[in-house]
Amino acid sequence: MKSGFSYSLIAIALMQADLLYAQQQAEDIEQIIVTASRTAKANTDLALSVGSVSTDIIKNDNAQHVSESLETISGVLLNQLSGGQGHNAAIRMPINYGGYTLYLQDNVPLQSAAFYNHNALWWASSNSSISRLEVLKGAGTSLYGSGAVAATVNVISAPIGEGKNELASTLGEHGYQRVNGSITHELSNSNGIRISGAYLNNEGWREHSSVEKAEFNVLHELEIDDKQSLKTSLITSTLDQQMLNALTEEQFNLDPSQSGLPDEVLAIDPSRATDYVRLSSEYKYEDHDFYASVIPYLRYRSNDYIATWQPNMPKIESSVRTVGLLALTNFRHNPDFETTIGIDLERSEGDAYSYQPTTRTTTGWGAATYPQGHVFYNDSTRFVGVSPYIQHLGKLTEQLNYSIGLRYDNNQYDFDNTLSAYDDDGFGNRSIASRSDTFEHLSPKASLNYLLSEQSSVYVRYANAIRIPTASEIYHLKTKETSSQLDSISEETSDTYELGYKANFDKLSIELAYYIMDVKDAIVTAYDDFGASFRVNASEVRHQGFEIGGIYTFSPAWSVALAYSQSNHEFQHYVQDAGRVDFKTKESKEVDLSGNSLVMAPEYIANLRLNYASQFVSGLNITAEIKSIGDYWMNSENTRKYDGYTIANLKANYQVTEALKLHARLANVTDKKYALQAELRYGKERIQPGAPQMAYVGLSYSF
Template sequence: MKSGFSYSLITIALLQADMANAQQAATDDIEQITVTASRTAKANTDLALSVGSVSEEVIRNDNAQHVSESLETISGVLLNQLSGGQGHNAAIRMPINYGGYTLYLQDNVPLQSAAFYNHNALWWASTNSSTSRLEVIKGAGTSLYGSGAVAATVNVLSTPVNTSSNELATTFGENGYQKFNGALVHKMSDKNGVRISAAHLDNDGWRTHSSVKKSEFNVLHELTIDDKQSLKTSLIASTLDQQMLDALTSDEFTADPTQSGLSQNVLDIDPRRDTNYVRLSSEYQYEGQGFYASVIPYLRYRSNDYIATWQPNMPNVESSVRSIGLLALSNFEHSSDFETTVGIDIERSEGEAYSYQPTTITTSGRSRRTFPKGHIFYNDTTRYTGISPYVQHIGQLSDQLSYAVGLRYDHNEYDFDNHLPTYDDDGFNNRSIPSRSDTFEHFSPKASLNYKLQDHASVYVRYASAIRLPTASEMYHLKTKETSSQLDSLSEETSDTYEIGYKTNLDKLSVEVAYYVMDVKDAIVTAYDDLGASYRTNAGEVKHQGFEFGANYTFSPNWSLALAYSQSNHEFGHYIQDQNRQDRDEKNLTGNSLQMAPEYVANLRVNHNSSLLEGLQITAELKSIGDYWMDAENSEKYNGYTIANLKVNYQLSQALKLHMRLANVTDKKYALQAEKRYGRERIQPGAPRTAYVGLNYTF
């Protein structure tokens, strides 16, 4: 048993032992409020689902280099900040993965289209300039959320226009790290105000060829029309310019974890990623006697251009997506005991995808080929239409027992327009298919029971179905003639989540415990045809199950502790690897553990508010990841890691605050992520000890 795992269990035992004392000592209940589940503020003990949140105080005290540092204070949440830049993947009730199992929102509006999913969606959230709260629904979302809300829904909530306080802040760190951010708030009246915020981050990176520049801009206007109506309009925009690098082999990691993993020939090209993002949305709210309505129209644009350094020929990829959408719901209270929500989500997106060979490259090895400059791999437009009506009903069976039932219908259409001639093989195993249309339809039922033990505590059971759509790239960027037969059989992934949980919020102690089982059917996996070319198909069944424990305990006015812990098991219910491939033997992986699925994830924080030096706050943090298999064959394990971080905030005056951070205090050499693909190790090294310091000025 790993030491980090042991320490986590010991801490859980101590907290549980103190719970009885905390309950006796409590005089006031502490309500924890969430808005993600229903777009209205509700106490978490009234919701039969697992919702974690990060407060504005924690976010400000973290002054994080990446928003993942704050999100990981929620039990069961792991986000890897890839290559030290702004990219990320996630492991929330899932192994570490790049798939579309997590829905990312800002202010309840999706950051991207499900048809053009990118695992780096938090690139586009304004987390450096305007974040007041983070919320995560773990497991399948409520009826309000469709494709992607399988393992989690992550919502970034912008700072509201609630005061006339302005702010300027700066942070400096090693490896050329600089961040500048600020906000101006103007209250025209008690009912009318605007908040303008911006941020710029510039980081040379601790690895070779890992510099990143990100700028973001956020405007929020809030208008109270009358005592029943309000209007909130938001504009968020960002640009990202990031150098690209690659994972390392074991030998490269041992020799020098700071190297890029790219050859000198590739470095001479200076591969980069550029992405731009704009989203305009406006929410109209009406709240009357027993009736609530919310209507959110939005416009969204994003581009994403890069050189695919993980492919031997390093093609250029250029893409853009334009979206227009509407989120509308109405909530009716039939009496004090019953309420019904009906709504509809509508989105129309158009995605342009273009990939070509920027320079002539001859690859090495058995598959030696010459890729001529100017060769086009794909050039197409995909139009996506999603229409999703839903209904959700909540009722009281008694003073303590409530139920919720819901149903969502997702109708999704793809209209693919290929700008290239149709051919079986371009000489590099790429197939160009005729223009076509595809439709996916799915009903997702939800049901739950919530029992209030007391005003501050509840237990619940829950069932929820969810879907994950195949992306346009998975469907239409194919290989060889045989893959065309797979188009009509490729369908959405479906999942069923079963969950039981307990929550309590006391004066000094809050606890949330959940146990879940999630079955994923028709998992979209990579398969191979008779010629050895890859394609995407539904061929897997996967079972995920785990236990989550989150607790915040205030020992005294000066000391508090926060623990986020989860333990999980992820295995193949059915999966045949390399099925029908001529140059490799089939492998039946049924019953194997999924790769990159940590045995446990733990985050422990001890917070101290000094009584000797007023205004001084110190946080000591331990982050621990358990071992996991590096490959689906379960041939080699990675032992995980445990690192320590230190954060200090000192309020110099009412207006000025000094903050300092020391990441990886012991300068531990570790792999943030380790995997094997067909025998080749791919290691993402973790950052060494790094110091940051900065100032916040409010006026």
């Protein structure tokens, strides 16, 4: 490790974040988690690494993107791509676009694993109704299936009883405008409704990066009696964002605010539009020793865009319609044992259509002329998932608890192609006949948790998990490079081994975790002679590292918080371009990368916050934040490194009255020029520039 900053972070060793001293009082020291089991449990009772972000942190951050608050959890990095609402993730993984993270809102998946999109937080609510954020790191419990490999991220809405009527507005540089609010109305002592929403309009600091987003949510809660309740939620949003591209090093050095798009592409004004609707209703029955939850849900999303990262920049239009059911029952055998039995059911139908919007001639490797109107694919896929599971918790002694679980996933695809079957469309694309495919897997889980005291515990756990290939990975194939891929691409399987320690003391909360995650049949990205990407099972990968996070309260005025992780991600076995021959020289293009580090895998991820609650100006809170990531390789051959970056942010909140609050935020205080992420593809840099210094101010009013 080259960075002295990372050594200083380890030396501090103080963890995760909360801004207000009041939250550190002894009566509030126990941290409650719901993501692991859908019921509230103390974090020291869970043999899992789970981080949470409180309501106060979310509100005091007043973030441009929810990722800014999530990064106060150790080991969590989410990059805001192009400075907009898109993102990718690096949680116990390199920075990646794959389906290793399961995204939820109020325990219900935001999307189908069969049609995974790395931008899932587009569709999560980001208005004043959010109560807190939770991240379950590593493979999830038996309650979660495909995608819960590296992490499960849960956006949790506030119950109506905790909600307030609120109206808030934020203004910032480059035309940033955001307004959000919520209204709560209790119809009776047992019946209430909340309507909330938000509107964002941002011109963007980069050329051709404007974004407009609107969301509208309705939550209705009904207590049927002292044992039964019903919670119904409607989440809707629409997003319209201009598209841009990564930059070369020359473009980045010249002007990082440019779009990276050629003039002929800018002329067609490439953009992305996505609409989202999710309706869910949870029925709960809770008695002394029995708990049941049934959540039927309907979900729709569309996603239309121009793939500016592809050489020919095709237009892609897609939509997914889902009906699903999450059902579980939990019962106690006696005070020391409890068992959860459940089943997840999902039926999704996805339509995908891709064509060439304008005639475009590419240059360099695989140069070709793509005529306007050429269709690359036009198909629909039906996905059915049936996943029963069981999880059992028990006590071996008063201090030692155990948990064992088993989940069976049966996932079936039915693919219907409207195009005729052919081997090559002239641009390296293959069209296959309609077909069906099934993926089955049994995932065991086991853990031990030892209570050292009422405030601390140690745990050890093992979890097996899967990631199924998406419909596009299975059916949108290339020609020569994927002739053998059909019928052979399979789900990824992972084995996670983890050891951890948690403690919630009077002035110090701390959580440590060390993990090893082995992934078999890892699906990697390969490229054809036209520069287009495709996916294939080709490697075995090991991810390992440690995480430390916590907060130490020095006094009623001062606290310091740290979220830090250090990791290593390498190929156990990977032959890149196996069997591929250069069509010009006829020489083999195989490269054995076994033992190499993965691309864009930061050596460390760190977030350090110093929090000040003024004792002289009542209601004033100031946070100074340092965010840093370590160096990483830009290519799989490990021939070129990116040095990482360190930036500072400053945030201030002033509670003028009980109802009125003012806030200000200065991002990238030193106006540092840096790359948010950088990689090499075919020897050419692809740099996502980080945002320059930006100022935001706003206010919120509760009534």
